[in-house]
Amino acid sequence: MYAPGDVRVDHTDRPTVVEPTDAIIKLTASCICGSDLWPYRGADQVEHQPMGHEYVGIVDEVGSGVQTVKVGDFVVGSFFASDNTCEICQAGYQTHCVHRQPGALPGAQADFARIPLADGTLVATPGLPDDDLIPSLLAASDVLGTGWFAAVAAEAGPGRTVAVVGDGAVGLLGVLAAKQLGAERIIAMSRHADRQALARKFGATDIVTERGDAGVAKIRELTGGLGAHSTIEAVGTQESMMQAIGATRAGGHVGYVGVSHDVQLPGEQLFFSGVHLHGGPAPVRRFLPELIQLIWDREIDPGQVFDLTLPIEQAAEGYQAMDERRAIKVLLTL
């Protein structure tokens, strides 16, 4: 991304092993993330930046210190590299690993990428996947793992009513995660017919089209005046955060994963809401083994969030389609 709105496909050299703990992977597929739209829209600074942080691929080379990952393995990683051994990783917060680094260098919208801390970061699939599993495995790398973390942070589970703020790929996969975690009722907040349809396919029982205070009022109306037990926030704006907090009952849980942009939470309102708030950059690595198995066993099909597939040469068109909400998520073939 040369500048906001200016995406080009350039030639770069294949990255090489720098640290002995690195692996080089040949990507099987890549994709564009909703969070890539922040710089695309000028909300984050960007200047000639290699893009992409979601990836699946085949290990092409490993450094001398790599012990478990082998050349030829089909692997899934995520947007932060982690050692998976430090106290923070062991507690399940690999995105805050004391040795964390960017997950794919210089970027994962490319044929090859360098993955630091390969043993801690990459999870191998049981074998080479069938082609039809590739989109789902790629989704596990970020949007599924992030939606899953949001649902876990929101304590979605049996007997719970879960509200989902945001109908992008992460919000939709938050619906899928809530369903898998056993939620009784799942209310998706969406105004777009195609996203509503996918939300229902993933397990949404109700759709709310209202936003902001009206959205909060509607959720309260649907929950006997109390609010949802669990709310997934997958946008990252002031309005979406306040909508999530307002939609949640006292003692309930908000799981927020939309990358915060210009958000200031009013202390008094938060205090008197009585909700639990947990989120941040999702420790996707914590969930990868479980998610890969669910995909491998064809229990879940998160790859359905990719509703536009383009060759990487047309990446600029992919960004534009997501920016204009013509596509939920774009898969880039290599």
Added chain:
Amino acid sequence: MYAPGDVRVDHTDRPTVVEPTDAIIKLTASCICGSDLWPYRGADQVEHQPMGHEYVGIVDEVGSGVQTVKVGDFVVGSFFASDNTCEICQAGYQTHCVHRQPGALPGAQADFARIPLADGTLVATPGLPDDDLIPSLLAASDVLGTGWFAAVAAEAGPGRTVAVVGDGAVGLLGVLAAKQLGAERIIAMSRHADRQALARKFGATDIVTERGDAGVAKIRELTGGLGAHSTIEAVGTQESMMQAIGATRAGGHVGYVGVSHDVQLPGEQLFFSGVHLHGGPAPVRRFLPELIQLIWDREIDPGQVFDLTLPIEQAAEGYQAMDERRAIKVLLTL
């Protein structure tokens, strides 16, 4: 309180039963809360306001609808009245009860008070308590229950390092709660020798005198660079909230109970901190049966936070002593 800084002791009529679910109690002792200092200092509006929301006493009269509380019972209540039967109460969030009301009307710094929803709000002790238990039972009514909730919200427990921001009665009793909940290490943040001493008596293993960023740095230094697992926030200012969030490791828990005043939490900093945040007005009622039993069995002695006892006629002097931090907490005899 006629105005900020202006506390007077007036005669008022004994309150009477208004709703059939009311009880009238004759207070055995009363006290001044740290939160009473907000209006005293002009940070909250106040105009000719009866004060006090912490109470123990003997039931003097009950309404026709009161079924479990009996005249002559010695009871402990709290700052919100709750039915203790609604879905929110049953989930342990009685301070957000769908029928919640002020806990003691017109105020608990008085000889008598009207307690709404008496059956749901009041908890009777096993019998008439010995005089030396009165301060501890009175503490259970708010500051102990609030410190306890903060420790529970912060998930203090075995193997955990707990940091405590705030050395008022609530923070000190947060130390006591963390100790009771089995915390391995308890770091009290305090600059006052008398409060440090009481913190140590209640179970603090370390004292940190630094505040703000320096305080955060010190907590990180004491915890291998990671931060505390659990942090209790018992102040309610911007500085104390950011200190609590900064002192907590990713994936750790902040339990905040200081009533928020002019706090705005920066979304991005919160997002990337990866902490859990939970708090608000403490559902003291949830903990009262357990806390009363611990006091009754002389397992804990939270009444030690009262370091100044005055007859209620000298309430104004009590407010002044707490405002000037000459006293941690003032007990008013009736």
